[in-house]
Amino acid sequence: MSTSTPVTTLAPSSSxxxxxxxxxxxxxxxxxxxxxxxAHALAQTLVKHKIGLVYGGGTVGLMGEIAxxxxxxxxxxxxxxxxPEALASREISSxxxxxxxxxxxxxxRKAMMARHAxxxxxxxxxxxxxxxxxxxxxxxxxxxxxxxIGLLNTEGFFDPLLAFFKHCIDEGxxxxxxxxxxxxxxxxxxxxxxxxxxxxxxxxxxDARQRQAAIGEDIARHS
Numbered sequence: 001m002s003t004s005t006p007v008t009t010l011a012p013s014s015s016x017x018x019x020x021x022x023x024x025x026x027x028x029x030x031x032x033x034x035x036x037x038x039a040h041a042l043a044q045t046l047v048k049h050k051i052g053l054v055y056g057g058g059t060v061g062l063m064g065e066i067a068x069x070x071x072x073x074x075x076x077x078x079x080x081x082x083x084p085e086a087l088a089s090r091e092i093s094s095x096x097x098x099x100x101x102x103x104x105x106x107x108x109r110k111a112m113m114a115r116h117a118x119x120x121x122x123x124x125x126x127x128x129x130x131x132x133x134x135x136x137x138x139x140x141x142x143x144x145x146x147x148x149i150g151l152l153n154t155e156g157f158f159d160p161l162l163a164f165f166k167h168c169i170d171e172g173x174x175x176x177x178x179x180x181x182x183x184x185x186x187x188x189x190x191x192x193x194x195x196x197x198x199x200x201x202x203x204x205x206x207d208a209r210q211r212q213a214a215i216g217e218d219i220a221r222h223s
Contacts, residue, residue, distance in 0.1 A: 018148075018195055020080070021046065022054040022117035024132040025062040026125030035124045036065055038154040042123065042187040043069025049191060050074065054117045056109070057081030057088075057100050062123055067097040082112045110135065119148040119194050124157040141178045148197035150182040150190045158183070 029036050039062045046053055046069075053070040056063050058081070071079045079098025084105050103109050110132060114120075122133040139145050151158045162183065168174040177200050184190040 018049070018051055018118050018191070020052040020054050020117050021191075021194075022113045022120045023066055023123060024056070024120065024125060024129045025066065025123035026129055027056070027058050027061040027063055028126070029061050029065075030124055032155050034155045035062060035157075038123060038152060038185075038187065039065035040069055042066055042121070042152060042190075043073070045187040045191050046070050047073030048188075051191070052078045052080070053098070054080045054082070054113050056113075056128075057083030057102075059095070059097055062125065064097065066123075071098050080116055082109045084109050114139075114145070117147065119150070119197075121150045121152055121190065121194075122158075123152045124154055130161070137181065141174075146199040148182060148194040150184070150194050152187060152190055153183050153185045156185075 023042070025039065026035075043053075043066045046066075052074070053067060055067055058064060059067070067079050067081060076098045081096070081098055081100040083100065083102055085102055086105075088102055101112065103112060113132075114136065120133070120136045122129055133149070133151075136145070136147075136149055140147070140149060151162075153159070153162075165174070165179055165181075169176050169179060180197075180200050182190060182193045182197060184193065
């Protein structure tokens with residue numbers, strides 16, 4: 001395991017915009033076999049499009065399933081895992097997958113994952129998955145990045161969350177223009193829609209700044 005933080009070169013992508021996707025997902029498999037099937041299918045989709053994986057660094061649960069799938073298809077350099085020291089013993093139970101960086105804490109983990117990603121996908125998972133998803137959604141809303149965010153809605157897992165987002169809009173706490181997350185239960189369709197995604201008008205400035213900044217750089221500093 002490495003504790004350094006050099007820029008990792010992942011496999012080249014056939015997409016000009018999505019070279020690396022960060023996937024948030026559970027460190028458990030969940031009760032439905034469809035969740036594991038979806039992890040395998042998403043891995044196959046990333047391999048098909050030669051898109052590198054950035055993820056939470058674990059070898060267990062859905063995290064391990066998708067990471068092993070991408071590594072099998074594209075090689076270890078196509079997988080970047082980032083895990084905090086405190087979770088290493090809990091979420092790593094076998095041989096490391098890809099290039100694994102061990103960092104000090106959750107804040108450093110999320111910053112590194114975002115820095116190396118051109119887009120984000122959330123799969124079924126627990127509170128950590130939801131926290132990571134909501135943070136990148138908030139960053140997008142605030143104009144800190146202009147990267148697509150997708151939900152792989154396997155077995156309707158995110159339906160209650162989508163209903164809550166609508167409730168926030170209906171109650172006047174979130175603008176409808178900020179609800180531009182891509183949603184699909186099909187990995188291929190989800191990735192294709194993310195490739196075609198364009199930032200909303202409210203995020204045009206962020207998009208322009210992002211083109212001039214390093215991937216994942218906090219462009220709020222350029223305001």
